[in-house]
Amino acid sequence: MIKVIRVDHRLLHGQVVFSWTKFANIERVIVIDTATANDDFKKMSLKLAKPEDIKLNVFSVDAAIEKIDRIKALDDNIMLLFENVTELSKFIDAYGPVEEINYGLIPSKDGAKRFSNAIYLLPEEVELTKKMCDQGIKISMQQVPSSNKELLNNLI
Template sequence: MIKLVRVDHRLLHGQVIFAWTKSEDIERIIIIDDKTSTDDFKKMSLKLTKPEDVKLNVFSTNKAISLIPRIKELTDNIMILFSNVKEMSKFVTAYGDIKEVNYGGVPNRDGAKQYSEAVFLTPEEVEESQNLKAKGVMLYIQQVPSRRKEILNEKI
């Protein structure tokens, strides 16, 4: 069962490892990231970083989409992490049954507009987010579980 879908360019880091895995009782983390899926060193580093009792899978976006039927059958409490909005949007659209997406960290880049202290979106990312919003997906910004949710749907 998917408990949390999060966009965070840092992927696995303190907030994810300690706060989110505990608050959501996460048993499996699925990282969907095209660059990471082909980087053996980064995958090894992520495996060393994850909590010991949590399973980790790393897939490209297309591979994850091909595995959607298997992902839907998993009984673990799952967190899915993306490093960027584009790959998240592609997967969430293909999955079809994701109700919420947490925007945890999207870095500042040329042309990006600030939506919170850690979320900056380009016009293309805003458009992809608006498309998800139009499909009924609730998009929100929340760094850690103890902080208040900011509803991104109201800002885009």
């Protein structure tokens, strides 16, 4: 069962490992990021960063889409972790609506609009986010489970 869907350009790091996995009793993290899936060094680094008791899968967005039925059938408490909004949106289009998506850290870049201290979206990311909001998905901005949760839906 998918418990957390998060966009965080850092992927698997301290906040995810120590806060989110414990908060949601995560047993498996599935990283969906094409660049990482095609980079053996990044995959090895993720395997070293994860706690021993948590399973890890790393897929390109296309491979993850091919595996949607298998992902839905897993009994584990799952966290889906995306590096960017574009691949998240592509996966959600194939997966179908979900209840909530957490935007953790999307860094500033040229042309991006600031939505919080940690969320900066390019115009195309704003449009993809609006599309998910229009599907009834709550898009929350929250660094760690103990911090204040703000809905991006109200700001976009």
